[in-house]
Amino acid sequence: MKITFPHMGTAYIPFRALIQGVGYHAVVPPRCTQKTLALGTRHAPESACLPLKINIGNYLEAQQQGAEGILMAGGIGPCRFGFYGTVQKEILQDIGIALEMLIIEPPQQGWSAFINQLSYLTRKVTKGEIAQTLALTWAKFTACDRLEKESLKTRAYEATLGDTSRVLHHSLELVDQASSLQMVRQAVRTGLTSFKAVAKDLDREVLTVGVVGEIYTLLEPFANFYLEERLGELGVIVQRQVWFSEWILHHIVLSAFKKRRNGNLLRLAKPYLTHFVGGHGLETVAHTAAMAKTGADGIIHILPFTCMPEIVAQSILPEVSRDYQIPVLTLVVDEHSAEAGIHTRLEAFVDLLHNHKRAFQKASKGVETFGKKEMYPIA
Amino acid sequence: MTSVVGMPRALAYHDYFPFWEAFFDGFGVRLTASPPTNKALVHEGVRRAVDGTCFPVKILLGHVHWLIENGYTTIFLPRFVSVAPKEYICPKFMGLPDMVQATFGTKAKFLVPTIDLNLPKKCFYEQIQTLGSEFGCSPKQTKLAFRQGLEALRDYRDALLKGRWPANSNSQNADNNQPTLEVEGKKSLKVGLLGHSYLIYDDFANMHIVNKLQNMEVEVMTVDMLPDERIDAQSLAWPKRMFWTSGRRILGAAREYVEMRIPGIIYVTAFACGTDSLTAELVERTLRRESPIPQLILNLDEHTGEAGIVTRLEAFVDMLRWRINR
């Protein structure tokens, strides 16, 4: 069977390795485009959150490329993601598309069911091959994240627009093609060396901005209007606070064994949000405080329209912003968002941060006192 | 002197107020609710909410505002995480007290016990005890008050099950047995409502649809009029166990309505409600495939025009009558 899956940033690379490793043909959906979104929006409920709609678009486009099955994660709540697969299955059935949906429910729903699902999917291969596949998949997850992290630092200084992105795409491709752990490691090494070789303008006045929010919109560049690239080109070192490999570590590996996750970080959220609210709502608040403490110049909070956990965070962030005196820009995205509008707001925010920084430097030299108040817009 | 504590008449109020009222009464504290939702109050809530907040949370903010404006210095706002093992209510319920505090700051003292039945029962009792001790109540007294609360809740649920409407809802026959309507020439028509209790029982929020239906000589059923055993059994018939309590009850009730051969189903949902966006989709698609029962989905928010709702209700009811008399 030819299996596809929804896009989420660079995750197609490890997903491809995973699916092929257990003996199926992987169909990576075409890159997300406006057409993907339009397809999804046509069939998905209007009030669903954005990722669900783009997922549907991915499935339909992958089906045209020959996909017969979809690999999708389930969930135990409290946020909508846990029901994505179930609802998407109904939608596909109504459209009359013959795509088999394989929904992997997490072990919290029951270990035996979890193991049954996995043994069904891995029935074509031996235990040894499974272990190898998992190791390769994991190596690719971390490799992609490592390379992306490096690109975020490099891009802010690049002398020629687009150099960093070119290196990134090339080295990600090497990771994608790698068929052994060694090749993955080699790809990362090549990538890191090439990043170093990118011509840089080290005198550039760069800013550091933390990007927080809902995981899909953070990870999928199409959903965030290529926010990281755009910011990098504007001379911003983006510190994205959510990474797929870390997410897997915390939410799948550790939480399956009921291990506490990042307690120290979450403590920072305590004065504002004292309870887990699903998704990354709590992390958003904690990361904003943590980034402010480490001297970031600003925070961008991104979420899909009506995202439940992030609405909680969004209601609370003004307080954090005020207490830590850090500007926060909120970007709410849905199928009606326009790239031009988002980019204008990003540029305005970067300008504001520059002014802020200069005024602050002046103020600390005692040249001019600086009115902080209006500097904390929550858009 | 008895102390007075305010509770916003929104969200969890509609399912649990009788419990908390009796509980607080057990140690001489009067729990008072804000008035039924009205336009001014909604306006205040809408002003304070961030973009994309669901209508019911906006309404809640309006009620909290009312309580503060009217001099309530202590506001009761439990954090409802879960009311049944392996279930949640909604992510927003979990963060609600923090959202409210971020919005209103220290203008009032918020009493925020955490209700989380995903945790061992012991944790829940601890929360209840802490609440009692807040008012200088002994553990024994608190326990008694808790029992009193449970009794009140049981009575309330029994009354709902028998078809009564909450006393505070403005529906015509509030607190009365709902008469079965059998009017000459017209067959008695039943319609099953689906939706969160805080939409069904908030007449302002739902634009008095219950009254409107009753005026059209329609008998209105709610999820709470179905026995829990039926809802539980029917909710298992869905492909995946629903982890939102209200959503699970809605899914169960939908199938039960079908089995009861209720002629029509109206799903009342709120604009920007995250849970309903998927629950309603499941109901709509599945029922449409499996049964001929007509469904109407009403999506409400502060901009919904009453005239539009009336037209849609009338058309729906006419269509149901036509189908029956055919």
Ligand code: SF4
């Ligand atoms: S986190 Fe937000 S966007 Fe993602 S599934 Fe949950 S509600 Fe939807």
Ligand code: SF4
């Ligand atoms: S269940 Fe829906 S209406 Fe209720 S609080 Fe959550 S999002 Fe809002």
